[in-house]
Amino acid sequence: MKIRNKKFKTPTTPKPQAIITVKDGNHVQTTIKCAKSNNIQIRIRSGGHDYEGFSYVSDVPFVIVDTLHLNSVDVNLQEETAWVGSGATLGAGGHFSGGGYGNLMRKFGLSIDNIIDATIVDANGNILDRKSMGEDLFWAIRGGGGASFGVILSWKLKLLHVTPQVTVFKVKRNVSDDATDVVYKWQLIAPKLPNDLFIRVQPNVVKIGQGDKKVVQVSFIGQFLGTIERLLPLPIGTPLESMLNEPNDPQPNYFKGKSDYVKKPIPKEAIESIWKLMIVGETLYMQWNPYGGRMGEIAPSETPFPHRAGNLFLIQYLNNWIEDSPEAIERHVNFSRLFYEFMTPYVSNNPREAFLNYRDSDIGANHPSNVTKIEIARTYGNKYFKENFERLVSVKTKVDPENFFRHEQSIPIRSCKSQI
Ligand SMILES: Cc1cc2nc3c(=O)[nH]c(=O)nc-3n(C[C@H](O)[C@H](O)[C@H](O)COP(=O)(O)OP(=O)(O)OC[C@H]3O[C@@H](n4cnc5c(N)ncnc54)[C@H](O)[C@@H]3O)c2cc1C
Structure with missing residues (x-):
């Protein structure tokens, strides 16, 4: 399993x-x-x-x-569409229904912005497509999390045109060099770059030299829809020889994830103090994913995913560790919470927004999971969905009034305070 x-x-x-x-x-x-x-x-x-x-x-x-066997992918080149089973690729069922993004986000938006049909089995056991499920349910499963509404069997995607050549690169800088300055400037520039260019910032703690000295190293990981010749005239200043295409990081072992949205640049001194705290924790790293581009053009109510214009970037905090003990779990999870607390002044507030795909039960969860309290659901719901939460509750109440599909952070029904 x-x-x-x-x-x-x-x-x-x-x-x-x-x-x-x-x-x-x-x-x-x-x-x-x-x-x-x-x-x-x-x-x-x-x-x-x-x-x-x-x-x-x-x-x-x-x-x-x-749904691992529902993994077919049927491409219709003429129509420029594809039907994708929910068990296909890395997990289309959860990834898409949570508003999954990739390096093409600034160019084309999220996966959900390019879904044109879906099939789902609802709480009554009916198999429905977009037409028979209706636009409300079709809206809800594109970013509201599928597991509150039914079992998604497949998605129909609009295929997108990308350039025949794509340039990827990864440039590493230590904080002891000029990484802090570059990261500060990245916040101002990355969300405004041409939509063809996506540059993610990934700070993590690395050992240097022979001893135990640790520093924060920042990777600038980029993808450009075009050739290197087209990329280089852009004002990036990256030497050609430092452009590398490296394999992905290995699968994590134990981990705790959290997320935040940043709406105004984090001051340089604050960035310095963030690096210092990372060194204390050793195992926590971050991914800063630039928004802007197409992401800012789509209305926040178009899908349940509300984090559109006004965001500079999304932070993912990932604490990965290998020690096998309950004490290690407690220590690392506590450090993630402390780090999140520390970030409070620099990120969105009221609500402190969070990305559903980076699920975090610290922002509110129902326990036991067969009791769904609407007041608890509002705490996580407002962070994941903002104003869209109330519409999700209405859709849920209509399509699954007995609250059959539920989990610790599912969408509640409106009529009851709790459901057993
Ligand atoms: C290594 C790694 C890399 C990642 N990279 C990215 C990234 O680049 N971009 C991004 O947006 N996210 C990323 N994520 C987060 C990932 O998209 C979410 O964890 C997502 O929920 C995974 O979906 P899944 O189907 O694989 O997971 P699952 O654990 O199978 O499902 C996640 C949620 O969706 C529900 N669900 C799953 N299948 C269905 C279905 N068929 N019908 C209804 N509900 C369903 C589940 O019940 C659960 O609530 C990454 C995660 C990992 C571990």
């Missing part, structure tokens, strides 16, 4: 009563019927990447619907 975060692979982690590896919509229908009549919770898993394990762990009796 795919468990990406070892935090949820301990002897005390609750185990499912069954894992149903569905092969078609019919299997999903039968599972829903069976789970309903036995009053058992369903967890839906595609890629299994959920940061808090919500797709494969529950604190009440549960079964897992695993």
